[in-house]
Amino acid sequence: SQTIHQWPATLVQPVGSPLSLECTVEGTSNPNLYWYRQAAGRGLQLLFYSVGIGQISSEVPQNLSASRPQDRQFILSSKKLLLSDSGFYLCAWSAPRGGLGETQYFGPGTRLLVL
Amino acid sequence: GQNIDQPTEMTATEGAIVQINCTYQTSGFNGLFWYQQHAGEAPTFLSYNVLDGLEEKGRFSSFLSRSKGYSYLLLKELQMKDSASYLCAVSPNTDKLIFGTGTRLQVFP
Numbered sequence: 001s002q003t004i005h006q007w008p009a010t011l012v013q014p015v016g017s018p019l020s021l022e023c024t025v026e027g028t029s030n031p032n033l034y035w036y037r038q039a040a041g042r043g044l045q046l047l048f049y050s051v052g053i054g055q056i057s058s059e060v061p062q063n064l065s066a067s068r069p070q071d072r073q074f075i076l077s078s079k080k081l082l083l084s085d086s087g088f089y090l091c092a093w094s095a096p097r098g099g100l101g102e103t104q105y106f107g108p109g110t111r112l113l114v115l
Numbered sequence: 116g117q118n119i120d121q122p123t124e125m126t127a128t129e130g131a132i133v134q135i136n137c138t139y140q141t142s143g144f145n146g147l148f149w150y151q152q153h154a155g156e157a158p159t160f161l162s163y164n165v166l167d168g169l170e171e172k173g174r175f176s177s178f179l180s181r182s183k184g185y186s187y188l189l190l191k192e193l194q195m196k197d198s199a200s201y202l203c204a205v206s207p208n209t210d211k212l213i214f215g216t217g218t219r220l221q222v223f224p
Contacts, residue, residue, distance in 0.1 A: 032210060043216035044158070044202065051210060090157055101146030101165065101206030106157040 002027035006091050006107035013114055019064075019078040021110050023091030026072065031093040033074040034104060035066055038088040050074060051096070086114045117141045119215035121203050126221045127193050135188045135218045137203030145206040149177050149188045152200045152217065161188070161201075190220075198222045 003026045013019060025031050035047040046059045048066035056066050063082060067075045074091060089110045094102040118140045127133040139147070146165040150158035164170055164179035164186060176189040188201055200217040207213060 034211075044204075044214040046211060046213075049211060101148070101163070101212075103148065103160055103163060104212055105160060109157045111155075 002093070002105065004091060004093055004105060004107040006089075006110050008110060009108065010111045011113070013081050013112065015083055015114055016080045019076070019081050019085070019112070021076040021089055021091075021112075023074040023076075023107055024072055025093045028072070028093065028095070030071060030096050032096060032102065033068060034092040034094075035074065035076050036090040036092065038090060040087070044090065048076070081114045083114050086112055088112075117205075117207060117213045119203055119205060119213055121201075121215045121218045123216070124219045124221070126223065127190075129193055129195060129222055129224050131193050132189065132191050133193060133220065135190070135201050135203075135220065137186045137188070137215060139184050139186070139203070139205045139213075139215075141205050141207040141213060143207040144181060145208060147177075147179055147186050148204040148206070148212065149175075149186075150202040150204065152202060154199070158202055193222050195222050195224065 005024050032051050034049045036044045037047055038044050048058055050056050050068045053068055064078050091107040092104040094104045121137045146163055148163050149161040151161050152158040162177040164177050169178045174191045179186045198221050200219045202217045203215040204212040
């Protein structure tokens with residue numbers, strides 16, 4: 001069966017500090033991978049998605065970046081955090097492109113607080 | 116543009132039935148999803164509809180009308196543990212999902 005891991009679970013960082021959040025998936029090959037952010041009381045905002053190693057699509061211009069160095073690893077980074085970067089960061093995976101919409105399955109999330 | 120609307124909050128009583136509506140306008144359609152999200156946790160998949168009609172899964176059912184851009188999630192025999200946010204999401208293509216802001220359901224004894 002497939003599992004998705006995220007770490008850290010919780011992070012408190014000062015404004016201007018760097019960020020690195022990691023997501024790994026087990027039990028599947030060539031998954032589509034996604035990073036979402038959910039601000040308090042808000043909906044899920046898609047930040048990045050990837051359909052393969054080194055292939056990253058950015059949905060929202062911002063000071064965040066994403067990388068996919070291995071097939072089942074997805075990393076979210078920032079060089080300098082802003083207060084507005086606080087939120088709940090969720091990684092998700094889905095099976096590779098098929099004929100219909102693919103279900104996305106979410107990791108446990110990272111709660112980031114920027115002070 | 117892409118737009119998904121659902122009520123912000125709903126309340127219901129334990130043992131009752133509740134229907135959560137979702138309307139959407141998207142540039143394409145490859146299916147509609149419902150997710151459940153308990154406070155502080157990640158969303159978990161509930162249902163997927165791509166054809167018109169009703170899909171039943173135990174106490175939960177989901178309905179889709181593509182011509183009306185409308186779906187609902189029906190929860191029967193409500194339990195306290197059903198208190199959560201319910202997210203409606205549409206796949207305009209096979210790579211991405213567009214999420215609504217979610218409906219927060221509170222179940223009272």
